[in-house]
Amino acid sequence: FNSPPPAPKYCRLVFFVCCFFFFFFFFKTICFSPGLVFLLSTLSLPSPAKFTVTPLCCPSRSSILTGRYPHNHEVRNNSLSGNCSSPLWQKGPEAEAFPIYLSKNKYQTFFAGKYLNQYGKKDAGDVDHVPPGWDQWHALVGNSQYYNYTLSVNGKEEKHGDSYEKDYLTDLILNRSLHFLDDRSPQHPFFLLLSPPAPHSPWTAAPQYQKEFSNVKAPRDGSFNKPGKDKHWLLRQPVNPMSNTSLTFLDNAYRKRWQTLLSVDDMVEILVKKLESIKELDNTYIFYMSDNGYHTGQFSLPIDKRQLYEFDIRIPLMVRGPGIKPNQTLQAPVLNIDLAPTILDISGVNLSLVNVDGQSFLSQMAPSLRNGTARPLFLIEYNGEGQPTTDPACPKLGPGLSQCFPDCVCEDAYNNTYACVRTLDRQQNLQYCEFADSESFVEVYNLTSDPHQLENIVKKVDPAILQVMNQRLIKLQSCVGDSCRDINFYPGVWWSRYFTLSIDGNVCKEPF
Numbered sequence: 001f002n003s004p005p006p007a008p009k010y011c012r013l014v015f016f017v018c019c020f021f022f023f024f025f026f027f028k029t030i031c032f033s034p035g036l037v038f039l040l041s042t043l044s045l046p047s048p049a050k051f052t053v054t055p056l057c058c059p060s061r062s063s064i065l066t067g068r069y070p071h072n073h074e075v076r077n078n079s080l081s082g083n084c085s086s087p088l089w090q091k092g093p094e095a096e097a098f099p100i101y102l103s104k105n106k107y108q109t110f111f112a113g114k115y116l117n118q119y120g121k122k123d124a125g126d127v128d129h130v131p132p133g134w135d136q137w138h139a140l141v142g143n144s145q146y147y148n149y150t151l152s153v154n155g156k157e158e159k160h161g162d163s164y165e166k167d168y169l170t171d172l173i174l175n176r177s178l179h180f181l182d183d184r185s186p187q188h189p190f191f192l193l194l195s196p197p198a199p200h201s202p203w204t205a206a207p208q209y210q211k212e213f214s215n216v217k218a219p220r221d222g223s224f225n226k227p228g229k230d231k232h233w234l235l236r237q238p239v240n241p242m243s244n245t246s247l248t249f250l251d252n253a254y255r256k257r258w259q260t261l262l263s264v265d266d267m268v269e270i271l272v273k274k275l276e277s278i279k280e281l282d283n284t285y286i287f288y289m290s291d292n293g294y295h296t297g298q299f300s301l302p303i304d305k306r307q308l309y310e311f312d313i314r315i316p317l318m319v320r321g322p323g324i325k326p327n328q329t330l331q332a333p334v335l336n337i338d339l340a341p342t343i344l345d346i347s348g349v350n351l352s353l354v355n356v357d358g359q360s361f362l363s364q365m366a367p368s369l370r371n372g373t374a375r376p377l378f379l380i381e382y383n384g385e386g387q388p389t390t391d392p393a394c395p396k397l398g399p400g401l402s403q404c405f406p407d408c409v410c411e412d413a414y415n416n417t418y419a420c421v422r423t424l425d426r427q428q429n430l431q432y433c434e435f436a437d438s439e440s441f442v443e444v445y446n447l448t449s450d451p452h453q454l455e456n457i458v459k460k461v462d463p464a465i466l467q468v469m470n471q472r473l474i475k476l477q478s479c480v481g482d483s484c485r486d487i488n489f490y491p492g493v494w495w496s497r498y499f500t501l502s503i504d505g506n507v508c509k510e511p512f
């Protein structure tokens, strides 16, 4: 592959986010679409090194939109009081998010689907609030639903019922995006962000898919149904081995999540065909990703995200587009805060004028330009969510906890608040995490020898390593812009050069 990618100015971009997509599997249409690039990662890691810097919907989506770590966009959780779609977010970070720059560069912009969990609610400016930068806006009010939802359509309320033909949200997002493509002006580039709630709960599959995957169960590997006894307080609570009720529950959830994704598959296929028929496929970048990872049974936690482990912080990310060689895998870690700078880089925005913590990976994807250095360390930060009162369904559990189902296993708590530094270079693949709880709990994993994080090595590891990791963490937690990327800031780490892995034979494996 010899030629550099074409001048990025007039490229079209399509971008999908879907919530909570379990990263182990890829989907039928994706596998059959030629030319997809799989951004996989460093060292001997068998799976892709693509991370969210925080494993919860609203903070993660805010990071995707702004290119910033949570400590800089200040969206702490999914509540309005934690800045999810709050008036302060609207006045501050949202007014500097990437769509504004696209709009200034004459992009025709389109959004449809789930935006931020509190979006459109009364105290969040109602449906009238349309974030700046969007020409066409079809956003879900509140959190994930498939039927019986309300949309803000360019600031006007639109209510929907539960007729599959008229209301099924995944299909509606697709249909509106097709109209947008028909109505656009061919003189200007376009950008679409399609954000189906699938495969988020309540996992309502389209009628034709409700019987699919009937024999599929959650994979029983890695840390599945293992006790988390050397881990932080919350991970020492679940009953181990798990009850049959929990196993049945999580298998059912796993299956239904897959079913809902079949409509997302259809969406991708139809949209790619549409781009082909309007002769735009060859100059369009397509990104496919999710905002979080997900677990089903790992360390005996039934279902959710919110934990520091690989299953929750890794996300899928696939890209195709001009200048990108098919089927390549990148070794460098890519973070959700890198999406905004990458999109702006493609659209020709001068990144030194944009306030982001992430970095563009455009030149990494184009092999002829790849000559850079890989980010050797990054931050994961999370604020635990709790409830001020005891859950009446689980009276034995005191206040301060949340997500206590099934079997009263709680998946989150106020003191499930942590920050981690991840070092990932040719020498090391280490994770170091500190909790803001009454034990000031510390977890350390050597991902090279222990990819499933079964053993917390805090008591075994050289104290000098702990000290260096602690210092890096403190610096990262207050980094802004350049200082989040500049390694001269973090003594003792070296950039490693990017290099391409060969084609990953596992990419198109079927789930069963």
Ligand SMILES: *[C@@H]1O[C@H](CO)[C@@H](O)[C@H](O)[C@H]1NC(C)=O
Pocket (backbone or CB within 6 Å): 073, 074, 075, 076, 081, 082, 083, 088, 089, 092, 093
């Ligand atoms: C919400 O964001 C604003 C700035 O946008 C910040 O001043 C405030 O402290 C944040 N609130 C929380 C709870 O972090």
Ligand SMILES: *[C@@H]1O[C@H](CO)[C@@H](O)[C@H](O)[C@H]1NC(C)=O
Pocket (backbone or CB within 6 Å): 147, 148, 161, 162
């Ligand atoms: C939608 O709302 C109607 C009226 O409340 C209800 O009967 C129906 O079961 C709901 N459908 C779904 C899929 O929740």
Ligand SMILES: *[C@@H]1O[C@H](CO)[C@@H](O)[C@H](O)[C@H]1NC(C)=O
Pocket (backbone or CB within 6 Å): 164, 165, 166, 167, 168, 169, 171, 172, 175
């Ligand atoms: C989407 O469009 C297709 C084809 O026109 C139609 O059959 C389907 O009912 C539409 N679905 C929704 C939810 O609008």
Ligand SMILES: *[C@@H]1O[C@H](CO)[C@@H](O)[C@H](O)[C@H]1NC(C)=O
Pocket (backbone or CB within 6 Å): 244
């Ligand atoms: C749980 O399920 C397993 C396998 O289906 C069965 O052998 C076991 O008896 C069940 N345990 C209980 C307590 O029902």
Ligand SMILES: *[C@@H]1O[C@H](CO)[C@@H](O)[C@H](O)[C@H]1NC(C)=O
Pocket (backbone or CB within 6 Å): 350, 351, 352, 353
């Ligand atoms: C980007 O902006 C910086 C700061 O204003 C400027 O020094 C640089 O020349 C600009 N780069 C390009 C390619 O325009």
Ligand SMILES: *[C@@H]1O[C@H](CO)[C@@H](O)[C@H](O)[C@H]1NC(C)=O
Pocket (backbone or CB within 6 Å): 368, 369, 371
């Ligand atoms: C890559 O980096 C080397 C050393 O810094 C330089 O000599 C070479 O020209 C660069 N190649 C490209 C394609 O930028």
Ligand SMILES: *[C@@H]1O[C@H](CO)[C@@H](O)[C@H](O)[C@H]1NC(C)=O
Pocket (backbone or CB within 6 Å): 076, 077, 078, 079, 081, 082, 384, 385, 386, 387
């Ligand atoms: C979200 O964050 C705010 C500010 O820190 C806090 O007051 C609120 O209790 C949090 N919400 C939950 C559900 O934990």
Ligand SMILES: *[C@@H]1O[C@H](CO)[C@@H](O)[C@H](O)[C@H]1NC(C)=O
Pocket (backbone or CB within 6 Å): 233, 398, 399, 400, 401, 413, 414, 415, 437, 438, 439
């Ligand atoms: C975490 O919070 C819960 C609920 O408030 C409490 O019971 C538990 O002792 C706390 N654990 C630690 C280690 O702080």
Ligand SMILES: *[C@@H]1O[C@H](CO)[C@@H](O)[C@H](O)[C@H]1NC(C)=O
Pocket (backbone or CB within 6 Å): 430, 446, 448, 449, 461, 465
């Ligand atoms: C991590 O594991 C690898 C492989 O076993 C080993 O070479 C390395 O020294 C370990 N690192 C630490 C910090 O324990």
Ligand SMILES: *[C@@H]1O[C@H](CO)[C@@H](O)[C@H](O)[C@H]1NC(C)=O
Pocket (backbone or CB within 6 Å): 034, 035, 326, 327, 503, 504, 505, 507, 508
């Ligand atoms: C990409 O890799 C898959 C699996 O290895 C293979 O089936 C497919 O033909 C490759 N596609 C291209 C365009 O090279």
